[in-house]
Amino acid sequence: MAQLTYRDAVHAAIAQEMRRDSNVLFLGEDIAAAGGVFKTTVGLLDEFGKDRVRDTPISEQAIIGAAMGAAMTGLRPIAEIMFSDFFAVCWDLVANQIAKTRYMTDGQCSFPLVIKSANGGGSRFGAQHSQSIENWAMAIPGLKVVAPSTPGDIKGLLAASIRDPDPVLFFEQKSLYATKGEVPDDEHVIPLGKAAITREGDDVSIVALAAMVPRAEKAADILSNDHGISASVIDVRSLVPLDTKTILEDVSKTGRLVTVEENPRLCGWGAEIASIVAEELFWDLDGPIVRITTPHIPLPSADALEDAVLPSTERIVKDVLKLVD
Amino acid sequence: MAQLTYRDAVHAAIAQEMRRDSNVLFLGEDIAAAGGVFKTTVGLLDEFGKDRVRDTPISEQAIIGAAMGAAMTGLRPIAEIMFSDFFAVCWDLVANQIAKTRYMTDGQCSFPLVIKSANGGGSRFGAQHSQSIENWAMAIPGLKVVAPSTPGDIKGLLAASIRDPDPVLFFEQKSLYATKGEVPDDEHVIPLGKAAITREGDDVSIVALAAMVPRAEKAADILSNDHGISASVIDVRSLVPLDTKTILEDVSKTGRLVTVEENPRLCGWGAEIASIVAEELFWDLDGPIVRITTPHIPLPSADALEDAVLPSTERIVKDVLKLVD
Amino acid sequence: MAKYKPKLNPEIRLNLYRTMSECRALEQRAYDLFMQNLIKGTSHLALGQEAVASGFGNAMREDDYTFCTYRGHNHTYVRGVSMTSILGELMGRECGLLRGKGGSMHLMSMDHGALGSYAIIGAHLPIAAGAAWSAQYRGTQQAAVCFFGDGTTNIGAFHEALNFAVIWKLPVVFVCENNLYMEYTAISDVTAVANPAADRASAYNLDPILIDGNDADVVYETAMTALNKAREGEGPSLIEAKTYRHGGHSRADPGKYRPDEEVEEWKKRDPLDVYRKRLLKLGIDAKSIEKIDAETEAKIDEATEIAKNSNPPPLDIADTDVWADGSSTWRN
Amino acid sequence: MAKYKPKLNPEIRLNLYRTMSECRALEQRAYDLFMQNLIKGTSHLALGQEAVASGFGNAMREDDYTFCTYRGHNHTYVRGVSMTSILGELMGRECGLLRGKGGSMHLMSMDHGALGSYAIIGAHLPIAAGAAWSAQYRGTQQAAVCFFGDGTTNIGAFHEALNFAVIWKLPVVFVCENNLYMEYTAISDVTAVANPAADRASAYNLDPILIDGNDADVVYETAMTALNKAREGEGPSLIEAKTYRHGGHSRADPGKYRPDEEVEEWKKRDPLDVYRKRLLKLGIDAKSIEKIDAETEAKIDEATEIAKNSNPPPLDIADTDVWADGSSTWRN
């Protein structure tokens, strides 16, 4: 078991899968010679050569189209969209073509491809390079959606995404790239669709994703140490498929649900989970369902402003206290 | 008061506003000489001339970009995206540029523009011409989202959208184009952000949008006539701004909420409303919150299949009975 | 580049004719079935444009790929897909190619290399490039052929796909069927150049190729040359084939925005009439032609009968096959 | 078209020099402030590309519009925006042009016709066309100038905007600053033609215009001609200006992917050095030049001081100005 950064775990997963299967190809802007603008893919070009690791022009529709055409003819492409905000320039390929073609053709073809992308705020990049768009993806039938919070999960879930027979949008959270954690050296694959309970608790279930997970964990620690409140923390990890079983079991135990979303408020993934719990677990609830999200605004750039709007540990603690007290 | 079709009410609204304000321009594919593929804009070219009513190439990014540039320099463009599915080819302009630029520039500019589009299923057009994407729009901070269900509302709300100083995504529901209703002959403007209670009830609140409104109303009639259940029906009309006041008041009276969405399940607008009610009205609820949606699938084309998956009056009746009994 | 010289022997010529005749019958029948309200929704016919589909269909290798648009009945048919399954799909029946899940605009048959009909303008150009990339990587010498309309040359994806295909030297043939109109708007009203594809070839370092799309021989020969170039590793081609649709854009459209004389002019250049005359002139006897027409007639009648008698699809397929495991399940 | 012949008198020349000198000082200071960690986030400098911004800035009418990219400090500055407000924005301070809400990549000043910096490739080309459409409709003879990079020529929006501007004859000038690189990838590795903009002009029925983007005089004259054409109702131009950025793509990038000789070669062609020499050769005395440099120095120092002493923005502006009423309220 090595200590790796989240950034290096991305490399570890891709290298593991490219070694295993020569049908895995990788394309994107500045991913080959330069090793990626977030340095997640350094060395892949050298190891796997320029037929398998390819720099592209700034043509996101071509990148995603190429991945789609390759996937439907037997290959397993990984495409990179540099910042997740840029999904907007190729959304037709993603949401209308890749997501729907298997269904529309009565199951004639599959799309074993991964689109990986740097997601989320906290880097003072401003409103067009900081969005959390996992809820855009979740809203589209036919897409799987994965967003890990630890280096170990990055390796295991990215490997599983590459092996998955369906299209996966894989979100790497920018603010986590430099974080470190244990990553198995050997082949490591974590099945999609399993949430992880990272803190067990009795009073309230805090459900979080990606960069919000460490904040929720810290909040749970504070709640426990300073306030005697026992909170479980569930790292959703994969929005589609969604591990409702783990969430429902935990909430039925605690009786209270708080979701922590980095995406702006309206139609976030937390709303979906809230609606499931409000329908299926209504009689087990001991109090309102609380959603903590970034307000429904574009993200500001200045550090002071950005920090003020992203859900913070303090805000989680405060909102949970309000709910539980 | 004339009886107009929903289709003709679109024309009435645009004509009313173009007569009033010479800064209102209209552009889109086949909207001028041909009068629109849904025949909503017949006659506008003749009345207002080719400087104000302009056919474009198949260049949705150019269409929306042109509208944005015109809006920020003093005009009030209306742009048409022929089918709402095609927002995916220009989503960057809509979601990243138009929606965010006012905020990012500290309020230096406004975008008084409308993007109108034919939305929704029921026409056997298949998965790429039938989507209800109002939830895509609702998820983006900076966009207003309007989706009327009657000809009268089309005229009043489209007029208000054109006068609004902010960008409005205006959804015309394809399956309603041929429906008729009363439309005031005189100037008619309905403020955005007001839901309409179209049936008053005591036992359950059914919240619906666009094509789902007549189905909800029919269901309410059946529930009342055949089952003695009194359901209110709330036509949301505008998702942003959202009239939570009307919804919360009605649900606090009935104690039960059912939402009826045409969009696929995950992260639909109904989830947002469910989460608001589950948070703010929890103690007033008498039972679970139920969401009725199209399943989380692309829409099939064949009539039998499409009818089977879109929320039907029968399904609304059945689900309400399950909830209330 | 090794120059390939296609040989237009009588057998090939009769095949070109037969394919056009079958396409014509198929779509004319589709039109009749609309009129009888047996086809719901929309449909986009290519009556008058059969020479393009036929020329390419006959020139392609069985394992080549095609990508086409909502106006793709013919392009799908020429790959070997049955008339029954096409008509069945248009009618939303169980015997349909996609059992009604896709409809008229989304015909696809992986088994025949017909890799889909795409209904949103431009999308399939980069996808075709992707399939060509796959063939290149796998070293199979397959080519991908991508059909689209004149209106499609003004959307962003066209530009991205062309540049991308050229820099990666992909074995893909882009075929612009210039039928002079988008939906109801003349392409010349909204395009900066006279020939929307050919006049842009140089922007991608490609040769301009502008051909008579109503002449099946010309299309066939051009197709052969471009496919051969692709297989030889010499990269993509962009072909503009001038043609015309006899009817409106889609079911709902009578096509009244077009001058009568223009329609008449082009109907005189009907690719089937033109070709029938040429065959006779070349000494092919009228009998062989009549035989083909009769066989076509029998074929379409039989297909219609089967499709009409096919059931609506079972409702439970509506929630299958979102995922590769056959399900549509998004939760446990 | 009425041919406009710009007159390069000494005053204009000194203005061109002064603008370059100020741009250089502004961005060099921005660089220093990064190094001191006073600027967070990212930033994209155009050190070495000043002649383009200067040439256009001096040629434009006050009421013309500019649209630029994340690499847009200079293009914004040349419209008259103060150094203080630019540095303040980069540092996320209250005195910032956008009070920290936009950041380095989104400079805009409506008051100065600087209609925004756009951070997603391609988007602003159609937006600039839209502003030009507005000017055309209002009959103001304003022009819109849209700056972008070589890499931007390969994205779909480029293609749509160019075609659109030409068919509507819009008063917009598209300026491609070809600095040979996208982020870390050479444009020649991913582009089908040698001159990514100029070699594509014919695809939009435009003349190819390829100029030395490091020569402020050439840029100024080309700008004057294109702006004049736009004002005369003769439609858009597409200009490719060859230039080079001295540093990396952004803050994080040392630019090591570029051959040393190439960097050296281009540094020899530094637009300020070139121009200084020319001024001297033309007989303008060294004193005037030194005076400009000194004034620039004082100006940037003063701006830095003010910006450094400015407070962080008040936190309550974070939820204002989503809407025209000043609020971010989405419910009642």
Ligand SMILES: Cc1ncc(C[n+]2csc(CCOP(=O)(O)OP(=O)(O)O)c2C)c(N)n1
């Ligand atoms: C992105 C997008 N915009 C608009 C449409 C609506 N639409 C369908 S077909 C068509 C015209 C296409 O013209 P052309 O490419 O010439 O093909 P043709 O129909 O003539 O075969 C349009 C505008 C669409 N399907 N997709």
Ligand SMILES: Cc1ncc(C[n+]2csc(CCOP(=O)(O)OP(=O)(O)O)c2C)c(N)n1
């Ligand atoms: C749609 C999109 N794709 C990718 C990026 C990331 N990106 C930012 S700048 C850049 C390079 C742009 O190159 P060029 O157009 O030559 O401009 P330059 O930076 O050289 O001024 C890239 C790829 C982006 N911002 N938007």
Ligand SMILES: [Mg+2]
């Ligand atoms: Mg056409």
Ligand SMILES: [Mg+2]
């Ligand atoms: Mg560049």
